[in-house]
Amino acid sequence: KAGVTQTPRYLIKTRGQQVTLSCSPISGHRSVSWYQQTPGQGLQFLFEYFSETQRNKGNFPGRFSGRQFSNSRSEMNVSTLELGDSALYLCASSLAYKGMGNTEAFFGQGTRLTVV
Amino acid sequence: GIQVEQSPPDLILQEGANSTLRCNFSDSVNNLQWFHQNPWGQLINLFYIPSGTKQNGRLSATTVATERYSLLYISSSQTTDSGVYFCAVERLTPGNYGGSQGNLIFGKGTKLSVKP
Numbered sequence: 001k002a003g004v005t006q007t008p009r010y011l012i013k014t015r016g017q018q019v020t021l022s023c024s025p026i027s028g029h030r031s032v033s034w035y036q037q038t039p040g041q042g043l044q045f046l047f048e049y050f051s052e053t054q055r056n057k058g059n060f061p062g063r064f065s066g067r068q069f070s071n072s073r074s075e076m077n078v079s080t081l082e083l084g085d086s087a088l089y090l091c092a093s094s095l096a097y098k099g100m101g102n103t104e105a106f107f108g109q110g111t112r113l114t115v116v
Numbered sequence: 117g118i119q120v121e122q123s124p125p126d127l128i129l130q131e132g133a134n135s136t137l138r139c140n141f142s143d144s145v146n147n148l149q150w151f152h153q154n155p156w157g158q159l160i161n162l163f164y165i166p167s168g169t170k171q172n173g174r175l176s177a178t179t180v181a182t183e184r185y186s187l188l189y190i191s192s193s194q195t196t197d198s199g200v201y202f203c204a205v206e207r208l209t210p211g212n213y214g215g216s217q218g219n220l221i222f223g224k225g226t227k228l229s230v231k232p
Contacts, residue, residue, distance in 0.1 A: 035220075103164070104164035107161075110158060
C-alpha cells in the first residue's frame with residue numbers, strides 16, 4: 001500500500017512569492033495534518049483537515065493556509081514568503097473515527113522549502 | 117498546553133551498546149508515538165504506544181500512561197540507528213469530531229550517534 005506522498009520534494013522561492021505544497025494521504029485515511037520543522041522551533045503543528053474541513057489550527061499567521069479535497073488529498077499554501085519560512089514541511093495522514101480521535105499518524109518525506 | 121520533554125538531548129554510543137531514551141509528558145494523552153528521523157528528513161514510525169509495552173526487533177518501548185512517561189530501548193545499537201528520535205503525543209479533548217485535537221505535539225528529540 002502506498003505511503004504518504006508529498007510533492008515537490010525541494011523548492012527554492014524568492015521572498016514575497018507564494019508557494020503551494022501537495023500531500024496525498026494513505027488510501028482510506030481521511031485526516032491530513034501539516035507540520036513545519038525548523039532548527040530553532042523544532043516540529044510545530046500547522047493545521048489538520050478531516051473530510052474537507054479544517055478542524056484544528058496551530059499558531060501560525062494567516063499567510064499559511066490549506067485545504068483538503070474530496071479524495072482526501074491536501075494542499076497547503078504560503079503567501080508572501082519570508083526568509084523565516086524556510087523549513088521542512090511535513091504532512092501526516094491517519095485514520096480518524098468520530099468519537100475516537102485519530103489513530104497512528106504516518107508521515108511523508110517532506111518538502112524542503114528554501115526562501116531566498 | 118501539554119509539554120513533552122525528551123532526554124537526553126544528545127547520546128553518543130559505541131556500536132553494540134544499549135540505550136534508553138525517555139519521554140515525559142505533562143497531561144493525559146490518547147496517542148503516543150516514537151519516530152526516527154532519517155538523514156533525508158522523513159519521520160519513520162517506530163511505535164504507536166499510548167500504553168503498555170511493544171517490541172520490534174532490537175527496539176522496544178514502554179509507556180506508563182498513569183505516570184506520564186514513555187521509554188524507548190535500543191539494544192545492540194548499529195551505526196544505522198544514528199539520527200534523531202522523536203516522541204510525540206496527542207491529547208483527547210471534547211469536540212464535535214469525537215474528541216481528537218488532531219495534532220501531535222513533539223518533543224525536541226534525542227540525537228543519537230552510534231560510532232563504529
